[in-house]
Amino acid sequence: MHLNNEISKSIKDFITRSQQYRDSYTPVFYRINNPEEETKLKNLLIEKPFIQVFDTINNQLKDLVKGLNPSVIHNETTINEAINRYLQNKEILKYGVWVYYPWLEKLVHILDEEEYILVRTNRNKHKITQEEQDLLRQKKIGVIGLSVGQSVSLTLAIERGCGELRIADFDVLDLTNLNRIRSGVQNVDLKKTVIVAREIAELDPFLKVTCFDDGITEANIDRFLSENGQLDLLIDECDSFDIKISARKKAKELKIPVLMEGSDRCTIDIERFDLEPDRPVLHGFVDHMDMSVYKSLKTMDERIPYIAPVTGIETLSPRMKASAIEIMTTISTWPQLASAVTYGGGITADISRKILLGELNISGRFFIDMDELISDKKNESTKIEEVTEQKMTVTEIEAYIHNNNLGDDNGEIIDESIIETLIKSASKAPSGGNNQPWHWHYQNNTLHLLMDRSAVGAYLDPDYISSYISLGAAIENLLLEASANGLEVKWKFTPEHLPNHVALFRFKTGYNADELDKKLAAQINSRHTNRKHGLPVELNNDDLLQLKNLAETIEGVNLQWLIDDEQKKALGDISGSTDLLRIFTPKAHQDFISREMRWTQEEIENSEDGIGINTLDMSNNDQIGLRLIKDERAVTFLNKINGGSAFRKTAIRQFQSSTSIGLITLPDASSLNYLKGGMAAEKLWLAAADLGYQIHPVNVPVIFFYKQNFQKENDLSLANNRHISELHEKFKELFNITNNIAEVFLFRLFKADKSERRTIRKPIIKTLSFGNK
Template sequence: MQSQAYSKLNIEALINHTKRLNTIYRPVFFNTKNSTEMHNFADLITNKPHLQIFDCIESQIEELIKCLKPGIPPADLKIAVEKHIGSSPLEEYGIWVYYPWSEKLVHLLDEEEFVIVRTNRNKHKITAQEQTLLSQKKIGVMGLSVGQSVSLTLAIERGFGELRIADFDVLDLSNLNRIRTGIFNIHLQKTVIVAREIAEIDPFLKVVCFHEGITEENIDAFLTENGTLDLLIDECDSFDVKISARQKAKALGIPVLMEGSDRCTIDIERFDLEPERPVLHGYVEHMDMDVFKTLKSMDEKIPYIAPVTGVETLSPRMKASVIEMMTSISTWPQLASAVTYGGGITADLSRKILLGNLNVSGRFFIDIDELITDQTAATEKIEEVGIKQLSNAEITNYFSIYPITDYKKGEVLSEELINKLISSANKAPSGGNNQPWHWHYENGSLHLFLNKYVSGAYLDPDYLSSYISLGASIENLLLEAAVNELKIDWKFTPDFFPDHIAVFNFNGKHIPDALEQKLAAQIANRHTNRKFGISEEISATDMQELKDLISSDELDLLWITDTEAKKELGDLSGQADLLRMFIPAAHEDFIKKEMRWNQEEVITTEDGIGINTLDLSNNDQIGLRLMKDEKAVQFLKEIKGGSALKTLALKQFQSSPAIGLMTSTENSPLSFLKGGMAFEKLWLAATALGYQIHPVNVPLIFFYKNNFQKLNDLPEKYRAQIFNLHQKFKHLFKITDNIAEVFMFRIFKAESSPVRTIRKPINKTLSIGRAKNKY
């Protein structure tokens, strides 16, 4: 029945009614002492049978007398009121205000008396002289979500004489989580809603609406028409408007104030006092804002927006929310509590700026979560491991513990040639680019040590990852020696693991074969590439060639090319990546030991993975930076978030024509060293064939930790999840429990990565003894 009734309504009439409502936001005044206005007033009452009339003028006059004569005795108050009214009819006293949008008629004191009463309780927080000065000020507010709270608070305090408000948007239901208004205002212009609410607080305040928001066509009028603004308050979402408005405000000497509801971030730019001050504190000074206007995707805009929002300074929950943006939430979150106190703080700062009581510029935080918090016991700070190399004294001590006496000495090589060999060895890949090798050359023998200062991280259990890296480094050394026609006698030293790994001697001449020459030529070109693949094909011939290259009685190479299987592997890998973030010890290692967040860190440490080398989109790079915050990550875990991280892995796997897995029949340090050698050979061969490689070993490391790690530090609550992932993994690759998973990787065609991870200089990874046992 209701549906039938609704269908009969004139929809067009309803739409026109809504449009008409969007034009009505100014009250109508009636001075009944004026005969014409009295006539119009009478017509209004006659023609509006549903008009609501509110007439409490006598109580207002009583308040006025109390304001003018504080402490007046109650007995004298009535007499004073009667005397003040005089002989005029009470209905003609003051002014009548009609609110057409709500059909309400209110009897008020006239403006001068109204202001006396309205601002009485501001005294002496705001003096009468200051209130008068504020009544002459013009403020502009861009954006009316947070800006609504700012505008209403300014109006309540009577902190302006003219307020210009700009927003092109209408009220949505979802806005009501933070905008204080009624559901009957849904789909009304935000400017209209704010103008009405201010008029209902104080009908005498001047409000000028820019319903179309700020545009290139109206920005000058917003800033200067009817007098230049005394203060610009920016609460808009449009980044290019933020910049262009500031540039014009700077030219006009208008101070700018902005409040971000997260952590109550305050930006003050005193262009009136500092005419040469760069906009937004110089955060965007190096950027071409004309280019920004042409950008379409969020990924293109992120480099411009991020410096302004302050990625590192967001609250933990906001960081987690940004990571979840467009996955489990659709937009930038804000809370009513933050918007409300932000509005109050902005109004407070506005008053101080306009009265000349605050002259500072800068970015400030009024973070309630930091200012008021439960007292907790101080947690022990995890000491960051310094980037160290093995000292000569430590190497001397190693030789005293592990004497290599049963091995013949080789020919003595020039320091130049040794440097050449080690330079290639150092180009090997390593987990987190930790470069866990230390080479020592003395008396014709080259020794390889494990540098424990940089190894043994959470994802390097029992030095598993380091052994693979050392094996890759050995392979590079052997190849470089081969093309330099050096014959090498060498061996692993398993009795001395994990400190001493291998010893090498150079004796005689070697003629390199074609394979050695081909692989050695790719040492400088080989690099990790994390891009999405641009080719969905890899030939069966190429896959077989790579398999034959490394296969032995101990090692094998398995391939997965099936689309659904790759999808499952991508999901599995994404879950492992999330575990890495959610386990505090793993997260600690990731953000402090592995990642380098800026170029200064890269140059200082000479290791780790620079964020600029990850081949990430701007969005994904920002997401990764947000993951630095442990509190944000733990909150993400609480809300079962992080799907964006899993999505990235899924896309990477799906864009790769094949996923490879190197396996071994043994599970020992020696098998991982050999696996590292074989995989480096495979990687170099794949590079020669024009393929890119992306190691994806995090799942394998978690499997190892769950099953084999000697001193297992895996949280119990994750063991079942990892076990289930492992079972699925083994099913996908069709392997049994007695097979060790050594290395997993994506292989694909794509452009080379433009930036490579840094390497330590040779003098930090190679020591040369000048005489026996003297270093």
């Protein structure tokens, strides 16, 4: 116990002594050829006899003499003689300067400033000429942010790429920083500015370093840029987005060039405000945004639209994209590697020198990506060929109808404008990936529904089951709209002609629609897919019963509700797992990013189909996550690290926020039953809209279950088949259903605000044709 107390007291004494130098980074100079300075040094050594003393002045003088006369070859004798001649009988102990580092409690004997700089930069020649070195000595550089900025600052100091360095950071060193910041564990919890300034002072005590320990603020930005002389170059390595913007605006006003290096792919941004005073900040990436509101934004989701254009979400490396998806699930922040930070520091210092010497005058964003510059030879891309059929021409449709005896004219003549009204409503039906797989053809008083084979056959449309559901929904809309317009419809499926010909319809005027049909038809235009989280509302069993009864008016349909919270959570996990499987399956992933999703407004308008990312009711964070998985390499790596749990968590939250989860089933998995299931789904969807509910189809699980159990050519791997089988067993247990039942339509039912944006539809001229009368 006594020994422990002694140790504890000794440690406390050492801590107390070291605290007085905690924020110290300025060395003390003693030129002892001056008697007063000599006395001060003697007093220091008496007061602190434990100070370590290092005297290598003789070695430094050797380098100085050699550098001054590089053509002379010396041996040990001649070099000492040359040193003595150079000293001119001056006492070597008093030559130069003694430098005391309080935080190290070390005293070092070195050459004085001019000679020290001459010797230390001697090996720069002639990569940097003496004239260039002298010019750089007059330059002032400011560095904001000292994670990547630490490597930049030290490299600049080592090369002596400036005469003054201003460094700014409000943070202290954490243990997690030591994966990329070259420092010692003894510096944890020390100000980053102090650490960097000390390292520079230990390297070159004559290089002027000014620290801004509070980082850059509105109060000190002007001092940082201009006090004691304006900066010649601003290097931005800070994490604070509003500081990036405000510092650039000030730099632009003062015509100070700005340089930024991002460690991922060594992204280089150069903004020559000195040469281009009208140049937009950050290359114009944020010109369309009101940056004045950024500071008032509270959440990351609010800030993402401002940050994303600057970081370049699409241009991140695959591993960074995968890592970004994992933030706040398996990792807590953006990753950085020492290798990238180190060579980024070197590249930044190199570019800084060229800018300051007038050798580089360009602005822009550049990438020095080591993975692209130096890598193993890659195999040719194994991009999956997409096989799509051509849409049938009107002539081919007419021939098909004639050859298959589908063209009798028993129906009443209906005006083409009425037919167009019916088809406009039919086309408002939902479809998987918004593929709109229908084509309508009116001929000889008969309306024919054909499958548009050019729109179908995606990975998640095995045996066209998703398209059949969509076609069934379109049929339901057509029937309801016809009823509301006073038309009696005689119609039938044509199963013997599937998948080309789906159904035919004949009309008769003078029909009196019942009130239910009118009510449902009135919801056709407002019905839409809503992917929001549900609002907390009390469950209304009467509503669920009404929707069930309505759906089951379609022959063979059964609708089940799942309302237990734990069951909804389990179902959400199943759904999220199949979402991940979809992402990790190359063909499904390719379909998702190129066939289903529309990433820009231009893509939406050009294709007139697919799902616009702006219609997904997603947070900004989630939209970024979706954009990140566009990169096949990022997805491959995400799969390798068993990542993507965020997708499961999102699905679980969605399911738990729902009033109920519904499942439409039919007795067997025939094409006709999927058509019927689509009719039932649309009928209940319209009724749910009338009751104020929202619906979100989540059919990915049941499609994978179909692929495993019924698809004619199952392309799933053995491992994926096993995984799907396990998920399916849990699913069947939740809904208490047996094998071989057709699980047609799985959906969330909930209350929420309507979606602000809707998916686009093709113009009717592309989905309706008229034949010869």
